[in-house]
Amino acid sequence: MKTLVNQINRNFAYVGILVLFTTTSLMADWPRHRGDAALKGNANSKLGKQLDLLWTYNTGEFLKSSVVAQKGVAFVGSEEGLLHAILLESGNKKWTFKTEMAIEAPPLLHEGQVIVGSTDGFLYSINQITGKLNWKYETMGEIMGAANQAIRPQSKDDVLVVGSYDNFVHCVETKSGKLLWKFEAQNYINGVPTIYDHKYVVFGGCDAMLYVVGLEDGKNIRSIEVEAPIAASVAIADGAGYVGDMDRSVTAFNLEAGEILWNYKPKSFPYFSSPALSDSHVFIGGRDKGMHCIDRINGKQFWRFSARGRIDSSPVITKEKVVFGAMDGKLYLVSKKDGKEVASYEIGEPISSTPAIVDSKIIVGCEDGNVYAFETKGKK
Numbered sequence: 001m002k003t004l005v006n007q008i009n010r011n012f013a014y015v016g017i018l019v020l021f022t023t024t025s026l027m028a029d030w031p032r033h034r035g036d037a038a039l040k041g042n043a044n045s046k047l048g049k050q051l052d053l054l055w056t057y058n059t060g061e062f063l064k065s066s067v068v069a070q071k072g073v074a075f076v077g078s079e080e081g082l083l084h085a086i087l088l089e090s091g092n093k094k095w096t097f098k099t100e101m102a103i104e105a106p107p108l109l110h111e112g113q114v115i116v117g118s119t120d121g122f123l124y125s126i127n128q129i130t131g132k133l134n135w136k137y138e139t140m141g142e143i144m145g146a147a148n149q150a151i152r153p154q155s156k157d158d159v160l161v162v163g164s165y166d167n168f169v170h171c172v173e174t175k176s177g178k179l180l181w182k183f184e185a186q187n188y189i190n191g192v193p194t195i196y197d198h199k200y201v202v203f204g205g206c207d208a209m210l211y212v213v214g215l216e217d218g219k220n221i222r223s224i225e226v227e228a229p230i231a232a233s234v235a236i237a238d239g240a241g242y243v244g245d246m247d248r249s250v251t252a253f254n255l256e257a258g259e260i261l262w263n264y265k266p267k268s269f270p271y272f273s274s275p276a277l278s279d280s281h282v283f284i285g286g287r288d289k290g291m292h293c294i295d296r297i298n299g300k301q302f303w304r305f306s307a308r309g310r311i312d313s314s315p316v317i318t319k320e321k322v323v324f325g326a327m328d329g330k331l332y333l334v335s336k337k338d339g340k341e342v343a344s345y346e347i348g349e350p351i352s353s354t355p356a357i358v359d360s361k362i363i364v365g366c367e368d369g370n371v372y373a374f375e376t377k378g379k380k
Contacts (some may be wrong), residue, residue: 006329019208030356031109033066034314037148037195040318041276041283044359047323047333048376050347054361055091059084066106066146066314066354066372067363072371074356076365081117083116083124084371085131088358091373095131095288099124104349106146106354108160110174115160116362117143121168123162125177135177140331141165143234145192145233149174152216153199159167159215169203169211173219179216185211191233191274194241196255204230212255222258226251232314233281234273240296242282244271250284250292252299262299264265266292274314274354278336283322285311291324291332293339303339307332312352325351325364329372347372 028045035042060290067078073094074086079102100120107116113134114126118359119142124161125134139162145160158174168182169189170223189205194202200221201213208231212221228247235242240261241253250264250271266288287310292327293302310327316323321342322334333342349368356363362374 002083003011004054014114015127019225027189028359029070030068030358031070032148033106033146033354033356034192034233034235035070035316037150039192039194039233039274040235041274041314042138042238043316043318045357045359047316047318047321047360047362049342050377051331051333051343051362051374052377053339053345054312056373057091057093058369059325059365060128060369061372062367063365063371064104064352064367067356067365068107068109069356069358069363070109073128074363074371075107075109075141076371077107077116078369079119080337081118081120083107083114083126086371088361088363088373097131097133099187103365104168105143108147108149110149115147115175116147117142117145117147117162121164121166123147123152123160123172123177137170137172137177139168139170141188146183148193148195150215154216160196162194163191163193163203165189169218169377170192170202171201178271183211183213183218183220184334185209186307192203196236196241199305200243200255201257202234202236202243204232204234206231208245209239210234210253211245212258217333224253224258224260225368231272235275237277242275242277242296244273244275244284245288246270248270248283249298250275250294252282252296264292264299264301272312276317277314278317278338281336283315283317285313285324285326287312289290289326289333291315291322293336305332305341306336307340309350311364314354316355318357323355323357323362323368325353326353327352331355331362331364333374333376343376345374
């Protein structure tokens with residue numbers, strides 16, 4: 001009888017370990033700060049209606065970089081030039097890596113590498129586990145936006161594309177950092193190059209142009225003139241690109257024809273936020289202190305949520321909620337359906353970074369130099 005009980009206990013222990021392992025393995029990741037290579041800002045998570053602070057992690061005096069996360073570790077850059085690896089469970093430091101100047105760009109996680117650009121002009125590849133340098137690639141200007149990753153359509157090379165304040169988009173090999181091609185715009189490139197249809201790289205520049213170039217060779221496919229410089233990133237779905245500019249417009253483009261589909265101009269204010277896309281709507285923050293929900297087909301306003309400060313944070317959307325920070329020092333959850341506030345948490349200092357969503361957790365960097373992790377509770 002005792003032998004049977006011991007066997008049952010061992011079986012239950014095995015099942016418990018198996019369940020724990022499976023749960024850990026199925027934990028959602030957030031390896032790109034806009035969710036995917038098309039930068040649609042979608043998270044496949046269910047969030048509750050309450051924000052409970054789990055931990056804070058201090059990076060120094062100032063923080064603009066956005067958080068990414070994978071396999072239980074979050075990564076973020078800091079004004080002191082450090083890339084921080086933070087354990088999601090506890091908020092404790094795993095390792096740091098030092099660059100020569102501030103890191104304002106979000107990292108990218110890919111095949112065991114942390115890829116991050118610095119204002120020192122270098123793109124770095126760092127081992128995700130050890131924090132040791134794999135390689136670095138030098139541009140001739142500050143890197144303010146994240147790199148994007150793709151597979152070239154003909155050569156099948158695994159590549160990274162990144163914009164720089166040297167006016168170029170650079171395409172390098174992921175494994176080595178070797179330059180494959182670079183494309184020159186007429187001014188700074190601040191945002192993240194977007195991958196379209198596995199064949200094209202799409203980006204806006206501070207030269208008031210939208211570019212579509214070939215992923216394979218970097219040749220210009222088409223250029224579209226817009227009304228003002230573009231500091232944000234282009235989100236793409238169903239052959240259309242969406243982006244806000246530094247004057248007063250959110251514009252939708254037909255990328256195949258190179259034509260403007262519509263302009264959204266409710267008032268005269270700039271957009272530094274990058275849009276998130278659902279099947280039917282565009283979500284974007286503005287410096288009018290509003291989160292705007294726009295019909296993707298006709299460009300008409302569906303709803304607008306008012307914060308108490310401008311919104312430079314790029315929203316992330318789930319099935320039912322829109323998540324973003326604002327310069328009023330609050331993290332907001334609002335309803336996708338009608339724009340009504342679901343929950344908010346007052347940190348007290350400006351939030352300009354993009355939130356990361358991992359399962360039911362939200363991790364966000366704040367300009368007070370801290371990273372904040374929240375658990376969302378209540379009815380999903």
